[in-house]
Amino acid sequence: MDSQLIKTVNKLQDAFSTVGVHNPVDLPQITVIGSQSSGKSSVLENIVGRDFLPRGTGIVTRRPLILQLINRPATETQTPDNKANDYEDPNEWGEFLHLPGKKFHNFDKIRDEIVRDTELKTGKNVGISPQPINLRIFSPNVLTLTMVDLPGLTKVPVGDQPKDIEKQIREMLMKYITKPNAIILAVTSANTDLANSDGLKLAREVDPEGLRTIGVLTKVDLMDQGTDVIDILAGRVIPLRLGYVPVVNRGQRDIENKKSITNALAAEKAFFEGHASYQSKAKYCGTPFLARKLNTILMHHIRNTLPEIKAKIQNALVKYRQELAQLGDPLGDGSANQANLVLNIITEFCTEFRTIIDGNSNDLSSFELSGGARISFVFHELYANGVKSVDPLEQVKDVDIRTILYNSSFFKRFPSLKDKFHQVVLSFFKKALNPTTKLVSDLVAMESCYVNTGHPDFLNGHQAIALVNEQLQSKNQSAAASTGDAKQERRTPQQLALQTNQQPATPTGAGENGFFGSFFSGGNKAKKLGGMMDAPPQSLKATGALSEREYMETEVIKLLIQSYYNIVKRTMIDMVPKAIMLNLVSRAKKELQQELLTELYKADVLDELLEESEFTQQRRKECKKMIDALQKADEIVGSV
Numbered sequence: 001m002d003s004q005l006i007k008t009v010n011k012l013q014d015a016f017s018t019v020g021v022h023n024p025v026d027l028p029q030i031t032v033i034g035s036q037s038s039g040k041s042s043v044l045e046n047i048v049g050r051d052f053l054p055r056g057t058g059i060v061t062r063r064p065l066i067l068q069l070i071n072r073p074a075t076e077t078q079t080p081d082n083k084a085n086d087y088e089d090p091n092e093w094g095e096f097l098h099l100p101g102k103k104f105h106n107f108d109k110i111r112d113e114i115v116r117d118t119e120l121k122t123g124k125n126v127g128i129s130p131q132p133i134n135l136r137i138f139s140p141n142v143l144t145l146t147m148v149d150l151p152g153l154t155k156v157p158v159g160d161q162p163k164d165i166e167k168q169i170r171e172m173l174m175k176y177i178t179k180p181n182a183i184i185l186a187v188t189s190a191n192t193d194l195a196n197s198d199g200l201k202l203a204r205e206v207d208p209e210g211l212r213t214i215g216v217l218t219k220v221d222l223m224d225q226g227t228d229v230i231d232i233l234a235g236r237v238i239p240l241r242l243g244y245v246p247v248v249n250r251g252q253r254d255i256e257n258k259k260s261i262t263n264a265l266a267a268e269k270a271f272f273e274g275h276a277s278y279q280s281k282a283k284y285c286g287t288p289f290l291a292r293k294l295n296t297i298l299m300h301h302i303r304n305t306l307p308e309i310k311a312k313i314q315n316a317l318v319k320y321r322q323e324l325a326q327l328g329d330p331l332g333d334g335s336a337n338q339a340n341l342v343l344n345i346i347t348e349f350c351t352e353f354r355t356i357i358d359g360n361s362n363d364l365s366s367f368e369l370s371g372g373a374r375i376s377f378v379f380h381e382l383y384a385n386g387v388k389s390v391d392p393l394e395q396v397k398d399v400d401i402r403t404i405l406y407n408s409s410f411f412k413r414f415p416s417l418k419d420k421f422h423q424v425v426l427s428f429f430k431k432a433l434n435p436t437t438k439l440v441s442d443l444v445a446m447e448s449c450y451v452n453t454g455h456p457d458f459l460n461g462h463q464a465i466a467l468v469n470e471q472l473q474s475k476n477q478s479a480a481a482s483t484g485d486a487k488q489e490r491r492t493p494q495q496l497a498l499q500t501n502q503q504p505a506t507p508t509g510a511g512e513n514g515f516f517g518s519f520f521s522g523g524n525k526a527k528k529l530g531g532m533m534d535a536p537p538q539s540l541k542a543t544g545a546l547s548e549r550e551y552m553e554t555e556v557i558k559l560l561i562q563s564y565y566n567i568v569k570r571t572m573i574d575m576v577p578k579a580i581m582l583n584l585v586s587r588a589k590k591e592l593q594q595e596l597l598t599e600l601y602k603a604d605v606l607d608e609l610l611e612e613s614e615f616t617q618q619r620r621k622e623c624k625k626m627i628d629a630l631q632k633a634d635e636i637v638g639s640v
Ligand SMILES: Nc1nc2c(ncn2[C@@H]2O[C@H](COP(=O)(O)OP(=O)(O)OP(=O)(O)O)[C@@H](O)[C@H]2O)c(=O)[nH]1
Pocket: 034, 035, 036, 037, 038, 039, 040, 041, 042, 043, 058, 059, 060, 061, 151, 152, 153, 218, 219, 220, 221, 222, 247, 248, 249, 250, 251, 252, 253, 255
């Protein structure tokens, strides 16, 4: 049952390794970290009992190695205890996930394959890669256990290694050890100061209380005479809840002399049993104890986390199934589905378009805003205020955003359809824009070619003169206040008449066609503005001070022009949005759908339009793979 649990997690690990995308379930595993040359590979090899890891200088471990050890009782004839590394034991073999079905009985070949596949993914001797190598070792001599060997923490890049190699390695290790279900095996050589241990320092960042970190002290044999690791083991230096295990691996010389692991393990046992400091606790020291301890810890950990893993698998399944449903099924070429799909997209698009337009025209304030902005463009002085008053979110409602997102996800799936849609809609609006622009410029031309002086809102001559007179009077009064009464005496009788709103018999020498004539005569008030300007009553002085009469004439003309413009502005404000509504908006509402149908709903373009984007095809594959893996995982955890 116990090793069954670990095997279950191994199967889960495999199930997710094939997916190639982020594993949604954080599986319990032992991650090995430590500085370079601290002895990580030696510890792993001792646990396995065979030499199979690459050795050399620099960063040897450049990709995570997920090592699954599976205890399997010997089924073949007895094999020697102390075998050479290339001894092909029928009871012991390794299998790589990337080479399914191929059994490696020769452990030298396992090492070669690790080197080969590492170089394949990362290049020779250069970078590191987070893509793991999955190796499963079956043996009667191992305890069922899963460990992840990670690159050693290094300080200085060597050779052509990237300059930021330290950061890259750190980030990769962090990714593994941050997961709450990771048990951290922090390897530190006993002949260095524990406080400076890179592995322990990193572990503390993610596990500050030391709840899921196990310390392994290597090179205990290399410690100075008279020193030992007893204080560390007793938790008096850096306490860890899971404790420390001291080990003795083969030294460099042992490796050069091809000392077998069997002999090395025997030497380790003898070392602890014969050492004054460790003799009494020898059964808590050495590699076999470490392997048993790891097996127990991992098992407990898996048992505790299994319910949570089951729930996570279920949740992830739901999520991926939903996403797959949203991506839709791949469409067979030329199927009736294609035509339906395009028809649906066109209908939905046009319905949304109309809803947005109708929604805005119902909402008077926002309609005025869009109409107003357009008019402001025509009438420059309103423009700035109009633009300033535009609140970009006023017309964008949450539901519109969701609609656009929904539509764009459709379009994300079919990029050609999106391009063609865009083209058709754009050219439709371009076509509709011509008559709209023509209508608006005709409106402006109509206003500029003829002024209706009989318009009920148009200021008449009497009112204009009275207004100017008032202005003049207040101007004179303020001048008199500063220079005495002399100025006031200069007022003409005519001014006085104007001031009392009396109608003078002949306004300042203008004839019947004169400037004020048409207003005072009370005859046909409709006159061409050009005609009014054609015969100015007096030549106005271009320079120098104006006489009061000249001043009055000028002011009256200005007032009349203003009055005329006010009427035109109101007309434009009223008419331009109507012109736009008529030729652009209503027409689009009525005809856009027909245009889209004519251009896009054609058998001969459907295949091209519905070519799915790379993203959709890729993501569908990923989702399917993930669902397969999760279903397998669900079955695996269901069987425990
Ligand atoms: N004497 C002695 N030497 C050891 C011990 N553990 C490791 N070594 C030696 O230390 C060196 C580094 O050991 P490795 O196991 O390669 O260390 P590593 O941490 O895997 O190194 P990288 O993968 O390069 O980071 C080798 O020469 C080992 O023989 C030990 O307990 N005692």
